[in-house]
Amino acid sequence: MKKMVQGVLGYGVGSIFVLMIMFAVFLALLLRFTSMDYQTLNQIALISGISILAFGGMLAAYKSEEKGWLSGGMTGLIFVMAMVLFQVIFENQWVSLPQLSYFGGLVLAAWLGGMIGVNLPRRTVKR
Template sequence: MYGIITIFAFAIVSSFIFALILRFTSLQEASLQYVITGISFIAIFTGGFISGGKGKQKGWMLGGLTGLLYVVVIFLFQYLGFDKLFSIDQLVYFVCYILIAMMGGILGVNMNSKSRTT
């Protein structure tokens, strides 16, 4: 749960910042598309990292479950709120989100491991 909470907290804060930037500057949403995508990947990675760090083992599974839970929440929001299914582009992004969360989980376990020697 810590990973999902981190992802959504990061998403809310970054959405607020980007909304302010778009509102008070002449920038368009299309010009920030890659920045927003990069920030979302960082948020997913961080959520997986925290999940793996808290779990202390099987980081790939904890990160993958964190990414999968995020994708399910977004799918339910999109389907129930907007009555739309995934597009192929979104499917690719969501598979990448799950893989990035898995990598974050693996690194979270390894960074917090007490068996490391220094």
């Protein structure tokens, strides 16, 4: 159980936050220095968000080495709950219906990533 919590919180959610911040900076630079329209950036953000959550779920399940669906699902739920909490606190606005479908897609991506990550081959060290 300790390995799963460490995999989910340490590797899964941690890597998602780091990658999301890095990609937000990248998108801000694209918006500032190119003539790309808002709709294109929105599509790029959607695809990257789903990919990053799938990677985070995969990494969490790989590090926990068991129950990939649970590791990935917990990773996605913790991240989505943090996003909802930030929105409620800082924007003083509750979640809309389109956002709920987006958040559901993010949790689903992390869940599927966890299923893939637990089945990745492990490197063994010969002594």
